[in-house]
Each structure stands twice: as C-alpha cells, then as structure tokens.
Amino acid sequence: xxxxxxxxxxxxxxxxxxxxxxxxxxxxxxxxxxxxxxxxxxxxxxxxxxxxxxxxxxxxxxxxxxxxxxxxxxxxxxxxxxxxxxxxxxxxxxxxxxxxxxxxxxxxxxxxxxxxxxxxxxxx
Amino acid sequence: xxxxxxxxxxxxxxxxxxxxxxxxxxxxxxxxxxxxxxxxxxxxxxxxxxxxxxxxxxxxxxxxxxxxxxxxxxxxxxxxxxxxxxxxxxxxxxxxxxxxxxxxxxxxxxxxxxxxxxxxxxxxxxxxxxxxxxxxxxxxxxxxxxxxxxxxxxxxxxxxxxxxxxxxxxxxxxxxxxxxxxxxxxxxxxxxxxxxxxxxxxxxxxxxxxxxxxxxxxxxxxxxxxxxxxxxxxxxxxxxxxxxxxxxxxxxxxxxxxxxxxxxxxxxxxxxxxxxxxxxxxxxxxxxxxxxxxxxxxxxxxxxxxxxxxxxxxxxxxxxxxxxxxxxxxxxxxxxxxxxxxxxxxxxxxxxxxxxxxxxxxxxxxxxxxxxxxxxxxxxxxxxxxxxxxxxxxxxxxxxxxxxxxxxxxxxxxxxxxxxxxxxxxxxxxxxxxxxxxxxxxxxxxxxxxxxxxxxxxxxxxxxxxxxxxxxxxxxxxxxxxxxxxxxxxxxxxxxxxxxxxxxxxxxxxxxxxxxxxxxxxxxxxxxxxxxxxxxxxxxxxxxxxxxxxxxxx
Numbered sequence: 001x002x003x004x005x006x007x008x009x010x011x012x013x014x015x016x017x018x019x020x021x022x023x024x025x026x027x028x029x030x031x032x033x034x035x036x037x038x039x040x041x042x043x044x045x046x047x048x049x050x051x052x053x054x055x056x057x058x059x060x061x062x063x064x065x066x067x068x069x070x071x072x073x074x075x076x077x078x079x080x081x082x083x084x085x086x087x088x089x090x091x092x093x094x095x096x097x098x099x100x101x102x103x104x105x106x107x108x109x110x111x112x113x114x115x116x117x118x119x120x121x122x123x124x
Numbered sequence: 125x126x127x128x129x130x131x132x133x134x135x136x137x138x139x140x141x142x143x144x145x146x147x148x149x150x151x152x153x154x155x156x157x158x159x160x161x162x163x164x165x166x167x168x169x170x171x172x173x174x175x176x177x178x179x180x181x182x183x184x185x186x187x188x189x190x191x192x193x194x195x196x197x198x199x200x201x202x203x204x205x206x207x208x209x210x211x212x213x214x215x216x217x218x219x220x221x222x223x224x225x226x227x228x229x230x231x232x233x234x235x236x237x238x239x240x241x242x243x244x245x246x247x248x249x250x251x252x253x254x255x256x257x258x259x260x261x262x263x264x265x266x267x268x269x270x271x272x273x274x275x276x277x278x279x280x281x282x283x284x285x286x287x288x289x290x291x292x293x294x295x296x297x298x299x300x301x302x303x304x305x306x307x308x309x310x311x312x313x314x315x316x317x318x319x320x321x322x323x324x325x326x327x328x329x330x331x332x333x334x335x336x337x338x339x340x341x342x343x344x345x346x347x348x349x350x351x352x353x354x355x356x357x358x359x360x361x362x363x364x365x366x367x368x369x370x371x372x373x374x375x376x377x378x379x380x381x382x383x384x385x386x387x388x389x390x391x392x393x394x395x396x397x398x399x400x401x402x403x404x405x406x407x408x409x410x411x412x413x414x415x416x417x418x419x420x421x422x423x424x425x426x427x428x429x430x431x432x433x434x435x436x437x438x439x440x441x442x443x444x445x446x447x448x449x450x451x452x453x454x455x456x457x458x459x460x461x462x463x464x465x466x467x468x469x470x471x472x473x474x475x476x477x478x479x480x481x482x483x484x485x486x487x488x489x490x491x492x493x494x495x496x497x498x499x500x501x502x503x504x505x506x507x508x509x510x511x512x513x514x515x516x517x518x519x520x521x522x523x524x525x526x527x528x529x530x531x532x533x534x535x536x537x538x539x540x541x542x543x544x545x546x547x548x549x550x551x552x553x554x555x556x557x558x559x560x561x562x563x564x565x566x567x568x569x570x571x572x573x574x575x576x577x578x579x580x581x582x583x584x585x586x587x588x589x590x591x592x593x594x595x596x597x598x599x600x601x602x603x604x605x606x607x608x609x610x611x612x613x614x615x616x617x618x619x620x621x622x623x624x625x626x627x628x629x630x631x632x633x634x635x636x637x638x639x640x641x642x643x644x645x646x647x648x649x650x651x652x653x654x655x656x657x658x659x660x661x662x663x664x665x666x667x668x669x670x671x672x673x674x675x676x677x678x
Contacts, residue, residue, distance in 0.1 A: 046125060063354040073355045074366045075454035081351045082458060085340045089288050096125045096136050123354070 042101045053108035054091030060115040061087050067122045133293040141290035141492055144283040146528045149489045151280060153532045154265035155335070156482025158258060159467060159475055162215045163617040165257030168543045170603030171249055176218040177615055178243040180211055180401050180422075186387040189405065192221045193386050195239070195248065201225065205234055205376075207407040209386075213422055214471075215617070221248070254554045255543055260561075261536075266343070269558065281347050287336050294325060314498055321491040324484045331481035332488070338465035341458070367455075370418075370433055370445050377413040381439045386417060389436050393419050396434055396446060407438055415439055425471055429463035472616070490529050497521045523572040530584045531568030533628070537591045538564035544602040578639055585636035592629030596622040 031037050065080035066073070091111075095104040125132040157164065166172060181188070192209045200207070206224040210216065222238035239248040256263075263269075268276035308319045325332065345352060349360075356363045365371055386405060393402070403422040409415050415438025420431050435445040451459065463469060467478050500518045501508070508514060514522075542560040546553045571584065599622060600606030610618045 042125070059348055059350045062348060062351050066351045066355045071454065072452070074363070075452055077351050077355045077363065078367075078454040078458045081344045081348055082341055082454075082461065084348045084351070085285070085288065085337065085344070088285065089292055092285075092289055093133070093136070093292065097129055097132050119354070 045101050046095050046104050049104040049108055050092040050095035053105060053112060054088055054095055057091050057108050057112040057115065058084050058088035060112050060119060064115045064119045064122065067119060130297060134297045137290055137293040137297055138496070140286045140293065141489075142496055144286045145489050145493045146524050147279070147283045148287055149486060149493075149528050150268075150532065151265050151283065152482060152485040152489060153536075154261045156479055156486065157536065158262035158265055159470075159479045159482065160617075160621075161258030161262045163258065163621060164261065165255075165259060166216070166617055167599070167621045168255040168257035168540070169252050170544070170599075171252045172218060172240055173610075173615070173618060174604040174613075175242045175244070176240050176249065177613060178212050178218060180213070182399055182401065185402070186390055188219070189387040189390070190385065191245075192219075192241075196221050196223060197383075199239070200237075205409065207410050208236075209405045211402055211404065211422075213401075213403055214424075217615075217617075218243075253543075253548045255557060256554050257543075260539070260558055266339075269562070277343055277346060281340065281343060284336055284339050288340070291329075291332055291336060295329070298322070298326075314495060314502070317491055317495040317498060321488060321495055324487040324491060328481040328484040328488075331478075332485055334464055335482070335485070338461045341461045342465055368430075370431075370435060370447070374414045374416070376409040379413040380411055381413045381415065383407070383411045383415060383438060384417075384441050389417060389419070389441055392436070392441070392443060393434055397421060410438065413439065416444070423469070425469050427463050427469050428459055429466055429468060430459050472620075490525075493521070493525050494529075497525055522576045523569070526572035526576045526581070526584075527565065527569040530581070530588060531565040533632070534568055534584075534588050534591070535561040535564040537588065537595070540595060541591070541598065544598055582636045582639040585632045585639070589629045589632030589636065592625050592632065595625035595629070 032041070062080040062084035065083065066076045069076035069079060071079065091108055095108060098104050098107060126135055188211075189209065193207075196207050196209075200223040203226055204223040205226050208222045208224070210220045210222070212219055218240055220238050220240040222236050224236045225234040227234040237250075238252065239250045240252065241248055266277055266280050267273040268279065308323055309315050340347065352360060352363045386407070401422040401424075402419055404420040406418045406420070407415060408418070417436040417438045419434045419436075421433070423432055430447070430451075432447045433445070434443065434447075436443055467475065470478055497518065500521060501514070504512075504514055504518060539557055539561040542557045546556055550556070568584070571580065574580075596607050599618075605613070605615070605618075607619065607622045610622070
C-alpha cells in the first residue's frame with residue numbers, strides 16, 4: 001500500500017522505488033506459490049463457500065419447500081425450517097469434498113440460484 | 125480437499141471439532157447441569173430446605189386458590205403485571221405465590237418476587253436469598269455470559285453447526301463402529317485415547333445427534349428466519365400467533381375492573397381436564413378490564429414442551445382458549461424435538477440417563493482435545509528432546525485443555541460455595557455467585573500458564589475433588605438440614621445433589637490417585653479385564669492416567 005501512495009505523490013518514480021516494488025510483488029508471488037499458502041488459500045475458499053454459499057443454498061431450498069409443500073403454511077414453514085440444518089450440513093460437507101476448489105463456489109452458487117429461481121416462479 | 129473422500133472427512137472432523145471444542149465443552153457441561161435446573165435452584169435456596177415440602181392435594185384446591193389469591197391481594201404492590209400461583213410438582217415440591225413487577229426502564233421483563241408457603245399452611249417464607257441457581261447454567265448453555273444474548277446465541281449456533289459437521293464426518297470416518305463399542309485398549313498411549321474418544325462418542329451417539337440437531341431447532345427461527353419471511357411475507361407476528369394461538373397480544377386496558385375469584389373457575393377446569401393436576405395458575409393484568417387467567421396443566425411425563433392450558437377472561441370467567449387435543453404432524457414433530465432437547469418429561473431415572481449422556485458428550489469433547497494435544501506433542505518430540513520449548517500452538521492447546529477441563533468443574537463448585545458463603549443480604553450476591561464461577565475458570569487458566577504437567581493435573585484434581593466431597597458438609601453447616609435429615613424427610617432432590625457431589629469428588633480423587641500410581645511405576649500393567657467405564661469422571665481418570673503414561677514414556 002505504501003508503494004501506491006508513493007506513486008501518487010511523485011510523478012516520476014525513482015529507480016529505488018521501482019526496485020522495491022518489484023521485490024515486494026515477487027515475494028507475494030513466491031508466497032502464493034508455496035505449498036502451505038496454496039493449501040491455506042484452498043481451505044479459506046472452501047470454508048467460505050461452505051459457510052456462506054452453503055447457508056444461502058440451504059436457506060433458499062428451505063424457502064422453496066415452505067412454498068411448495070402441500071400443507072398449511074404453518075406446517076410447511078416448520079417442516080422446511082427443521083430440515084434446513086440438514087441441507088446446510090450436506091452443503092458444507094459437499095463444499096469440502098468436491099474435487100476442485102472453485103467448484104465448491106460454482107456448484108453451491110448454481111444450486112442457490114436454481115432454488116431461488118424456482119422460488120420466484122412458485123412464489124407467484 | 126484431500127485425495128480421498130475418507131481423508132477429507134477425517135481432516136474435516138479434526139478441524140470442525142477442534143476449532144470450537146472449548147466452547148462446545150462449556151455448552152455441553154452447562155447443558156448437562158441444566159437437566160437438574162430446578163434441583164440446583166432448590167439447593168441454592170437453603171431457606172426452602174425445611175418445612176415447605178408437600179405433595180399436590182387435589183381435594184383442597186378451591187381452598188388453596190382462595191387463600192393464595194387473598195395473600196397476593198394483601199401483600200403485593202398495587203401495580204403488578206402478573207400473579208402466579210404454583211402448585212407442588214414432582215420437581216418443585218412446594219407451593220408458592222409470586223408476582224411480577226412492571227419492568228424498569230431498559231429492562232424487557234419486570235422482576236419477580238416469590239413467596240413460598242410452609243407445608244403446614246401457617247405462614248409464607250418471603251426472605252429467600254437472591255440466587256440464579258440452576259437457571260444460571262441453563263442460560264449459560266445458550267446465552268453464555270458477559271455479552272448480549274443475541275450475539276451469544278449466534279455464537280452458540282455456529283458452534284453447534286460445527287458440532288453437527290464433526291458428528292457426521294466422525295460417523296463416516298468410523299469404519300468399525302460396532303467393534304469399537306466393545307474395545308478399550310488400556311495403557312496403550314494415543315490408541316487408548318482414541319478408544320476412549322470412540323467409546324464415549326459411540327455409546328451415546330444417538331443422544332449426541334439428537335441433542336445437537338434439536339439444539340439447532342430450538343433456535344431455528346433465529347438462525348433461518350427466511351422461511352417465515354417467505355411464507356408470511358415478513359409478518360412475524362402472524363406466524364407466532366399461528367404457532368402459539370394462546371400468545372397474549374392484548375395489553376392492559378388501564379380501566380380497573382373487579383377481579384373474579386379464581387376458585388370459581390375450578391368447575392370449568394375440572395370439566396375440561398378431570399382430575400389431572402394443575403401446575404400453575406397465572407393472572408395477567410390483575411384487576412384490569414383485560415385481565416386474563418391461565419391454568420397450566422402438569423403435563424408430567426408426556427413428551428411435549430407445549431403447555432396444556434386453559435385461558436379465561438379474568439372479569440367474567442368466560443373460557444377464551446383451550447389447548448387443542450391433537451396437533452398437526454409438523455407441529456407435533458416440532459414440539460417433540462423441542463421436548464427431547466429440554467427433557468422436561470423425564471422422570472428421575474431417565475433424567476439421570478440424559479445427564480449421563482451429556483457427561484459422555486463432555487468426555488467425547490475432552491478426549492478429542494486431549495488426543496489432539498498429544499498428537500502435536502508427538503510431532504514435536506524430536507525438538508522437545510533437544511531441549512527446545514514447545515511451540516506456541518501446543519502450549520495454547522494444552523493450556524486451554526487444562527483451563528476448561530478442570531476449570532468448568534471448579535467453577536461450578538465455586539458457584540455453590542459462593543452461594544452458601546456470601547452474606548445473605550449482600551446486594552449483588554447473585555451476580556457475584558456467577559462472577560466466582562468465571563473467576564475460578566480464569567484461575568485455572570492462570571494456573572495453566574505456570575504449569576500443565578502431570579503433577580499439576582494431579583494437584584488440581586485433588587483440589588477440585590476434595591471441594592466436591594466437602595459439599596455435603598458445607599450444606600450441613602449452612603442449611604437447616606443435613607444429608608441424613610433430608611433422607612428422613614424424603615427430600616430426594618437435595619439428597620441426590622449431595623450424593624452426586626460426593627460421587628464426582630471421589631471420581632476426581634480416584635483420577636488423581638491413578639496419576640500417582642502411574643508416576644510410580646511407568647511400566648504398563650497387564651490389563652485386568654475389559655474395563656467398562658462407569659462414569660464420565662472415571663473415564664476421564666482413565667484418560668488422564670493415559671496421558672501421564674504418555675509423558676512418563678517421553
């Protein structure tokens with residue numbers, strides 16, 4: 001961050017600044033290439049997909065069920081709500097088990113969108 | 125995540141369990157204690173230990189209601205929001221009247237004052253020491269403390285979800301679930317820890333799954349409110365009204381009206397319920413035009429959490445609402461789930477089983493974290509042999525283990541000691557009882573900072589064990605009746621409390637004793653026969669001894 005502010009203040013960056021900037025960026029790239037940090041990044045990506053997108057997917061499925069289930073609305077709300085934690089648990093485990101990291105985001109996102117779309121259609 | 129599904133779930137099990145294990149331990153521990161919420165509350169109010177014990181008397185109800193109503197009318201302040209008359213039940217074996225004052229500024233609910241009747245009917249006890257009793261542990265297990273209840277419930281919810289994931293993944297990675305139920309290899313280092321973890325998890329597995337899932341369900345409307353939003357287009361009140369039609373929405377009219385005699389309603393109650401015992405009678409907004417009288421049935425052993433009630437108009441005695449006899453499928457399921465979690469239906473033996481299962485849950489979490497600490501230590505063994513300091517992670521894990529596994533029992537016993545030793549009229553006493561719980565917990569943390577060796581575990585266990593063993597003595601000196609009196613007067617909740625304290629204490633002393641034995645002869649003794657671990661603490665003692673063995677080897 002300090003580098004960017006340095007660029008803004010001086011119109012002509014000195015050779016030193018350019019060198020330090022390239023050093024820092026090289027170090028960042030190196031850090032990302034380390035096995036450990038790649039793993040850390042993967043864990044973060046999957047955990048956030050699980051907690052966030054998984055929640056959205058589970059919640060939208062539960063909402064869909066409240067609308068679709070052929071019961072009085074109190075019943076369907078309770079049923080869907082009670083099942084929602086099961087959906088959430090499945091979504092979380094899926095996010096960690098799918099083969100490629102970004103697929104966790106993609107699949108859970110698509111599932112959420114699908115259920116949300118259905119909810120919009122059925123909700124009318 | 126990892127190469128195979130199996131290894132991924134194994135990884136997930138480790139981390140989902142470990143990230144929140146200490147909070148989970150606190151929740152499980154406090155939750156298990158809250159099975160005995162009323163019993164603990166009773167123990168914490170020694171003023172009620174003599175002369176109040178009585179059975180439910182169905183034939184003098186009319187007389188009792190009249191007498192209590194008259195008492196409330198003469199003794200309560202004019203502006204009260206609610207009267208309550210409690211009849212003796214199996215778990216609260218005394219009769220009492222109470223009233224709720226209007227809430228002060230910034231409070232959601234007004235304070236409740238309770239007066240308890242002496243069994244011979246001669247007078248009422250109004251001076252009972254201020255104590256949260258068992259309600260503290262009950263609240264602690266989902267509201268935590270020193271923070272807003274809402275924040276705490278979200279934290280607890282996230283932790284519970286972690287627990288659910290850990291359970292599911294634990295089952296999947298557990299290949300030989302049946303065989304492991306019967307195997308406990310003693311004195312085999314980490315292997316024994318793993319066995320203990322497996323046994324404590326598998327024996328009570330249905331319970332663990334049930335309590336975790338129903339725990340989420342009890343607060344589900346907070347965690348996933350979107351379904352209500354969808355079905356009721358955001359009208360939360362409409363949903364709550366449908367969920368619980370007896371929910372009072374009327375406010376006080378502010379116009380005074382004569383309050384009818386409660387005993388005049390009894391024929392209507394008898395017509396609806398027959399001779400089923402009544403648990404409580406409440407009057408909302410007494411002497412107001414909108415006054416409302418509610419009769420609560422003692423649901424006893426029914427697996428239900430919903431109150432079976434009759435609501436009457438408090439001015440003219442007209443029946444306004446009666447709980448329906450049959451609920452629909454979904455609501456019945458919901459009700460059953462809630463009641464499985466709270467176990468209000470459980471008779472003493474079943475309650476003890478639930479409590480025991482809860483302690484097995486504590487054992488499951490504790491063994492898991494202890495095993496983790498040992499594994500980290502093994503990984504660092506080479507470095508440690510060279511005389512290096514253990515890594516920060518290891519020290520943190522070991523310290524937190526020491527703090528929570530020993531600190532929670534110590535905090536609890538500190539809570540009970542504070543209850544009896546603080547001055548009765550000390551203004552902040554109920555707060556200070558709670559502070560002493562946390563002070564003891566933190567004290568264990570500080571102790572862990574200085575040393576967490578086998579020797580320290582042993583000393584801490586002796587300390588806590590003796591404190592527990594001395595509880596009946598404390599009770600004898602600071603309450604009007606001791607253990608023997610209580611047995612003679614059939615006050616089983618109090619007897620049970622004392623006995624359980626002694627059992628706990630002895631188990632801890634036994635554990636510390638095992639630590640000494642192993643310290644003296646680190647050679648593994650031949651296993652006598654298959655050890656079926658009887659109580660959680662005994663199991664923990666086995667475990668502790670294993671850890672010492674581990675250390676003795678190193």
